[in-house]
Amino acid sequence: MEVTLREMRDSDLPVLWAQLSDERAQHMAAVTRGYHYDRAAFDRHWGKVRSDPAVIVRTVLAGGEVAGHAAVFGPPGEREVTYWVDRVYWGRGVATATLAALLGLEHTRPLHAHAAADNSGSIRVLEKCGFTITGRGRVFARARGEEIDEVALTLS
Numbered sequence: 001m002e003v004t005l006r007e008m009r010d011s012d013l014p015v016l017w018a019q020l021s022d023e024r025a026q027h028m029a030a031v032t033r034g035y036h037y038d039r040a041a042f043d044r045h046w047g048k049v050r051s052d053p054a055v056i057v058r059t060v061l062a063g064g065e066v067a068g069h070a071a072v073f074g075p076p077g078e079r080e081v082t083y084w085v086d087r088v089y090w091g092r093g094v095a096t097a098t099l100a101a102l103l104g105l106e107h108t109r110p111l112h113a114h115a116a117a118d119n120s121g122s123i124r125v126l127e128k129c130g131f132t133i134t135g136r137g138r139v140f141a142r143a144r145g146e147e148i149d150e151v152a153l154t155l156s
């Protein structure tokens with residue numbers, strides 16, 4: 001499946017909202033924010049990140065359809081990657097191709113990532129793109145209503 005990244009458009013937002021509202025995806029990602037649950041907060045969040053020159057944010061297209069989003073954010077030394085793929089595309093290499101493309105847009109190293117310790121799909125995606133596990137901790141996971149184990153990964 002051909003995966004490409006392009007600039008986010010206003011018309012992507014309703015699709016991205018549906019993807020971020022998916023409870024199964026939220027449970028997997030675990031550490032969710034207010035904008036995953038509240039459309040007004042979602043609109044504010046994306047308005048802010050899309051106008052922030054320090055954030056790289058892209059819409060993921062798979063076979064020409066909006067399949068998710070990916071971003072790099074954070075100050076120098078703490079630059080972090082994040083991505084989210086619509087459930088209908090899971091298990092078809094979309095996240096791996098997305099992260100590989102994102103790494104071609106952001107040349108800062110080291111780059112960081114965090115994942116719930118049981119999000120084996122996301123950890124696998126990161127490892128396939130060269131990240132290694134460099135830390136472990138506990139974090140409050142809003143989507144699960146409890147503290148969970150989290151892993152920190154780094155691309156040197």
Ligand SMILES: CC(C)(COP(=O)(O)OP(=O)(O)OC[C@H]1O[C@@H](n2cnc3c(N)ncnc32)[C@H](O)[C@@H]1OP(=O)(O)O)[C@@H](O)C(=O)NCCC(=O)NCCS
Binds near residue numbers: 028091119125
């Ligand atoms: C995690 C997520 C990004 C994976 O996306 P994806 O497009 O299915 O990933 P890929 O198809 O590129 O899979 C990459 C690898 O992970 C494995 N994998 C994918 N989902 C998996 C799962 N649920 N459990 C175990 N392994 C999984 C694949 O088998 C593949 O490994 P392989 O090449 O050795 O076979 C996607 O499920 C998602 O967006 N989830 C919700 C949001 C989220 O968790 N974002 C990341 C927050 S850290």
